[in-house]
Amino acid sequence: MGLVERKIREKEELKDSILKAAKKLFLERGFEKTSIRNIADEIEYSPGIIYHYFKDKNEIFHALHTEGFQELRKRMSILSAIVDPMSRLRAMGKIYLEFGLTNEDMYDLMFIIEAPIDHLETRDDLCWSEGDSSFNQLRITVKECMQKGHFQGHRLEPLSFMIWATVHGMVSLKIRKRVNILEVSEVENIVENSYQSFLMVLDKL
Amino acid sequence: MGLVERKIREKEELKDSILKAAKKLFLERGFEKTSIRNIADEIEYSPGIIYHYFKDKNEIFHALHTEGFQELRKRMSILSAIVDPMSRLRAMGKIYLEFGLTNEDMYDLMFIIEAPIDHLETRDDLCWSEGDSSFNQLRITVKECMQKGHFQGHRLEPLSFMIWATVHGMVSLKIRKRVNILEVSEVENIVENSYQSFLMVLDKL
DNA sequence: TGGAATTTTAAACACTGTTCAATTATATTT
DNA sequence: AAATATAATTGAACAGTGTTTAAAATTCCA
Numbered sequence: 066m067g068l069v070e071r072k073i074r075e076k077e078e079l080k081d082s083i084l085k086a087a088k089k090l091f092l093e094r095g096f097e098k099t100s101i102r103n104i105a106d107e108i109e110y111s112p113g114i115i116y117h118y119f120k121d122k123n124e125i126f127h128a129l130h131t132e133g134f135q136e137l138r139k140r141m142s143i144l145s146a147i148v149d150p151m152s153r154l155r156a157m158g159k160i161y162l163e164f165g166l167t168n169e170d171m172y173d174l175m176f177i178i179e180a181p182i183d184h185l186e187t188r189d190d191l192c193w194s195e196g197d198s199s200f201n202q203l204r205i206t207v208k209e210c211m212q213k214g215h216f217q218g219h220r221l222e223p224l225s226f227m228i229w230a231t232v233h234g235m236v237s238l239k240i241r242k243r244v245n246i247l248e249v250s251e252v253e254n255i256v257e258n259s260y261q262s263f264l265m266v267l268d269k270l
Numbered sequence: 271m272g273l274v275e276r277k278i279r280e281k282e283e284l285k286d287s288i289l290k291a292a293k294k295l296f297l298e299r300g301f302e303k304t305s306i307r308n309i310a311d312e313i314e315y316s317p318g319i320i321y322h323y324f325k326d327k328n329e330i331f332h333a334l335h336t337e338g339f340q341e342l343r344k345r346m347s348i349l350s351a352i353v354d355p356m357s358r359l360r361a362m363g364k365i366y367l368e369f370g371l372t373n374e375d376m377y378d379l380m381f382i383i384e385a386p387i388d389h390l391e392t393r394d395d396l397c398w399s400e401g402d403s404s405f406n407q408l409r410i411t412v413k414e415c416m417q418k419g420h421f422q423g424h425r426l427e428p429l430s431f432m433i434w435a436t437v438h439g440m441v442s443l444k445i446r447k448r449v450n451i452l453e454v455s456e457v458e459n460i461v462e463n464s465y466q467s468f469l470m471v472l473d474k475l
Numbered sequence: 476t477g478g479a480a481t482t483t484t485a486a487a488c489a490c491t492g493t494t495c496a497a498t499t500a501t502a503t504t505t
Numbered sequence: 506a507a508a509t510a511t512a513a514t515t516g517a518a519c520a521g522t523g524t525t526t527a528a529a530a531t532t533c534c535a
Contacts, residue, residue, distance in 0.1 A: 101523060111484045113525080122523065177382065182447045197451040218470060222456045223463035226440070226449075227471075230464060231432065234439025242387045244431075246402040251427045258428035259435060265423060266432075269474050281513095305491060316515045318494080327492065 080118045082108050087125050088132070092170055096126065096178055123184035126174060130181035133171040134195040137164050141202060150209035155264055157206060158232050162260055165236035173240055176233060203229060216270050228267075235259055285323045287313050292330050293337070297375055301331065301383055328389035331379060335386035338376040339400040342369050346407060355414035360469055362411060363437050367461055370441035378445055381438060408434060421475050433472075440464055 086107035090099040101122060105112040119125045140160050147153040165172040174181065175195075185193055207225045210216055216224055235256045238244055247255055291312035295304040306327060310317040324330045345365050352358040370377040379386065380400075390398055412430045415421055421429055440461045443449055452460055 100521080102521085112523090113485080114483060116524070117482080176448060177442070177446055179446065191450075193448070193451055196448060200451045219467050220463070222453055223460065224467045226443075226452065226456075226460055227436065227464040227467045230439030230443060231436045232439070233443060234435030234437070235431070237382070237442055238431075238435060238438060241382055241384065243381060243398070243401060245396075246398055246405045247431065248427055251431075255428065255431055258425070259432040262424050262429045262432045266471055266475065270471065284513095306493080307491080317492090318516075319514060321493070322513075 079108075079110075079114075083115055083118055083125065084128055084132075088129055091126070091129060091174070095170065096174065096180065120187075121184075123180045123187070126178070127181040127184040129171075130174045130178075131195055133168070133175045134199065136168070136171070137161075137175075137199065140164055141199075144202075144206075150206050150213060151215060151267075154203075154206050154210060154228075154267070157203065158228070158260060158263070161232050162236060162256055165232075166239065166256060169240050172236055177237055177240070200225070200229065219270075231263055232260070281323075284313075284315075284319075288320055288323055288330065289333055289337075293334055296331075296334060296379070300375065301379065301385065325392075326389075328385045328392070331383070332386040332389040334376075335379045335383075336400055338373070338380045339404065341373070341376070342366075342380070342404065345369055346404075349407075349411075355411050355418060356420060356472075359408075359411050359415060359433075359472070362408065363433070363465060363468070366437050367441060367465055370437075371444065371461060374445050377441060382442055382445070405430070405434065424475075436468055437465070 083104060086104045087099060090103050090107060094103075101115055102112050104125075105115060115125075119128075140163075141157065144153050144157055144160070147156055182193065185191070204221065204225045207216070207228065208221055211219070211221065239256055244252055244255055251258070288309060291309045292304060295308050295312060306320055307317050309330075310320060320330075324333075345368075346362065349358050349362055349365070352361055387398065390396070409426065409430045412421070412433065413426055416424070416426065444461055449457055449460055456463070
């Protein structure tokens with residue numbers, strides 16, 4: 066009988082609708098101002114129901130952060146067509162920055178907000194698999210660059226982290242509104258222009 | 271008569287004690303868990319009194335963020351002894367990183383948390399003077415490097431921002447717990463080692 | 476149709492930032 | 506010294522937060 070299956074599907078549907086509502090509200094008002102009661106209102110259920118599908122607010126936003134990584138991975142998938150590792154590395158940074166700048170809130174959730182990471186800790190899950198697979202893609206590309214003779218004298222792990230930190234720094238300073246100190250004419254395209262500087266740096270290595 | 275002056279001093283003393291209490295609680299429990307009522311308890315006054323000295327919670331934490339910049343400036347003051355701009359730039363990054371890693375919460379407040387910046391916006395103050403003077407110190411040093419023939423082909427503003435973004439990226443990924451994806455043996459000293467990579471990069475420019 | 480299982484709710488708990496009328500304390504003037 | 510004016514401080518209230526839980530409503534199956 067498909068009854069049990071339908072029940073399960075309906076449960077999943079409600080879980081999905083919670084996530085959809087949470088995402089909608091999160092994108093239009095941010096993390097702090099998206100409350101459990103708001104989400105419940107949106108799906109026209111009482112607040113308590115949410116706790117039958119998610120342990121707490123952190124778990125909801127961990128699920129949303131995972132959706133963000135799916136989107137990022139999707140965008141990164143075109144990289145497999147680029148055989149030259151240096152070109153691939155350059156394109157990777159460009160995609161990363163573009164993702165961050167056009168999805169500020171999702172980027173914030175994935176790389177700045179504490180909630181999704183705090184959720185992992187309560188699960189003593191110990192591993193941030195979404196971040197891990199993304200960083201690994203970077204690590205592999207940097208490794209290939211090194212195998213082709215680039216980045217001599219550098220160690221793989223610190224160099225990869227430095228590259229990540231550079232692009233993350235740019236996006237996060239922008240998102241958290243620390244770029245207004247720049248010359249007004251530079252503010253708008255500062256990330257793009259800084260990335261150009263960074264690419265020039267990489268080429269010299 | 272010194273009566274009026276004493277009154278003013280006592281007012282200032284209470285304002286100071288609010289800040290001291292806020293700082294204490296902030297450093298031991300973080301921003302979200304430091305409530306107005308906690309601060310009031312700490313100084314043994316009622317919660318309402320705080321609003322006669324500060325407009326809101328954001329203003330309190332803007333004041334604390336300013337204290338953080340005073341400390342950072344103090345640490346940066348030794349840089350004036352370094353005449354070679356490249357050496358000064360290297361030392362500057364080192365001080366910045368050390369400050370961030372040994373004062374995680376203060377760094378968080380200065381460069382990640384929204385409260386102090388949100389406070390500026392309500393004041394239509396428009397300018398983040400603390401960040402401005404700090405970044406200007408970097409800008410001046412980079413300019414001197416360029417005048418000595420370094421960083422050829424780069425533009426001052428984007429390059430300076432890129433350098434800031436790199437060190438900020440390292441500290442903020444650490445503070446917001448995004449570094450557990452690294453090889454376990456690398457996690458502990460990742461910022462220091464990545465900065466070594468960054469210094470090697472700067473030298474080649 | 477009746478009882479068991481499941482889903483959903485409403486109310487409660489202990490918090491949060493903020494406002495404001497009322498109270499207390501201090502200072503000034505008569 | 507007493508009365509008045511001024512300033513400092515309070516406590517309660519408002520509207521919100523995440524979370525838990527006993528009770529109610531619904532669905533399922535024999």
